[in-house]
Amino acid sequence: NAGVTQTPKFRILKIGQSMTLQCTQDMNHNYMYWYRQDPGMGLKLIYYSVGAGITDKGEVPNGYNVSRSTTEDFPLRLELAAPSQTSVYFCASRATWAEQYFGPGTRLTVT
Amino acid sequence: ILNVEQSPQSLHVQEGDSTNFTCSFPSSNFYALHWYRWETAKSPEALFVMTLNGDEKKKGRISATLNTKEGYSYLYIKGSQPEDSATYLCAFPSSIQGAQKLVFGQGTRLTINP
Numbered sequence: 001n002a003g004v005t006q007t008p009k010f011r012i013l014k015i016g017q018s019m020t021l022q023c024t025q026d027m028n029h030n031y032m033y034w035y036r037q038d039p040g041m042g043l044k045l046i047y048y049s050v051g052a053g054i055t056d057k058g059e060v061p062n063g064y065n066v067s068r069s070t071t072e073d074f075p076l077r078l079e080l081a082a083p084s085q086t087s088v089y090f091c092a093s094r095a096t097w098a099e100q101y102f103g104p105g106t107r108l109t110v111t
Numbered sequence: 112i113l114n115v116e117q118s119p120q121s122l123h124v125q126e127g128d129s130t131n132f133t134c135s136f137p138s139s140n141f142y143a144l145h146w147y148r149w150e151t152a153k154s155p156e157a158l159f160v161m162t163l164n165g166d167e168k169k170k171g172r173i174s175a176t177l178n179t180k181e182g183y184s185y186l187y188i189k190g191s192q193p194e195d196s197a198t199y200l201c202a203f204p205s206s207i208q209g210a211q212k213l214v215f216g217q218g219t220r221l222t223i224n225p
Contacts, residue, residue, distance in 0.1 A: 031211060042200070042217045043155075050211050058212070090154055099145060099157035100202070100213060 001026050006091050006103035013081040013110045021076040021106050023091030029101075031094050032074040034058075034066065036087040037105075043090070049074055081110045115203050117216035124191045125224050131187040132219040134201030138182035145202040145213060146175055146186055155200060158186075191223045 007022045025032065034046040035058075045058030049068040063085060065077040074093075078085060086109050094100040116135040124130045136144060143162045147155040159168040164179040172189045188195055198220045202213040 033212075043215050045212065048212060094213075097143065097160075097204075099160045100147075100155075102154035102156070105154050 003027065004091055004093055004101050004103035006089075006106050008106060009104065010107045011109070013078075013108065015081060015083065015110060017081050018077070018079050019081070019108075021078070021089055021091075021108075023074045023076065023103060024072050025074075025091075025093040025101070026072065027093060027095070027101065028071060029093035029095050030071070031096070032068065033092045033100070034064070034074070034076045035090045035092065036060065037090065038087050046076065046089075078108075083110050086110045115201060115214050115216040117199075117201055117219050119219060120217065121220040121222070123222045123224060126191060126193060128191055129187065129189045130191055130221070131185050132199065132221075134184045134186070134216055136182050136184070136201070136203045138179060141179045141182075142204045144177055144179075144184050145204075146184070147200040147202065149198040149200055149218065151197070158199075186219075188221075191221075193223045193225055196221060196223045 004025045030051050033048045035043040044060045046064050047058055047066040049055045052068050052071050055066050055068055068074050089106045091103040092100050118133050145160050146158040148158050149155040159175050161177040166177040168175050174187045177184045198218040200215050200218045202215045205212045205214050
């Protein structure tokens with residue numbers, strides 16, 4: 001199993017550009033999550049999904065969108081990038097009642 | 112509002128010493144308590160998922176205990192090594208919406224001094 005994979009690993013965006021962060025898991029987990037980690041801070045939940053076709057907002061959803069068309073994939077879309085979205089983004093997945101598996105992260109800089 | 116508190120926020124320990132830190136969580140509607148290890152520039156990795164009061168889990172030199180009645184868990188590291196330097200997170204499945212989300216504490220940042 002590859003676990004949770006994320007692409008790209010690094011990206012620099014100009015203010016106002018858009019991009020999609022990709023996340024795929026091959027463990028057939030029903031729950032998937034997107035977090036951001038700002039410098040010196042902990043994890044903040046952006047969006048999550050409890051299964052294909054179902055998504056919900058986390059603590060900091062503004063400026064982001066998600067979709068979950070399959071069990072495996074949970075892309076995060078940034079529209080109109082702003083400097084405040086400079087962060088490290090982690091995708092994660094888990095089965096009900098089990099531990100959470102994290103992807104390697106995407107380091108995004110918006111300038 | 113569900114809250115997970117970890118203490119201390121940071122800790123410096125001499126190599127070879129043992130150490131421990133605390134995670135406090137609401138004791139009502141308990142489902143499970145998770146511990147994660149997060150090394151700098153990497154992603155968090157699960158250490159333990161604990162579900163039963165009095166549970167004790169061990170992985171090498173790291174162990175954890177759980178008290179669900181009073182709402183706390185301790186993580187112990189015996190004979191600290193430089194590779195133990197990391198942030199240790201605890202997390203609690205929120206009872207809101209059927210435990211679908213983990214609520215993470217802010218972590219204890221552990222630095223082992225050689």
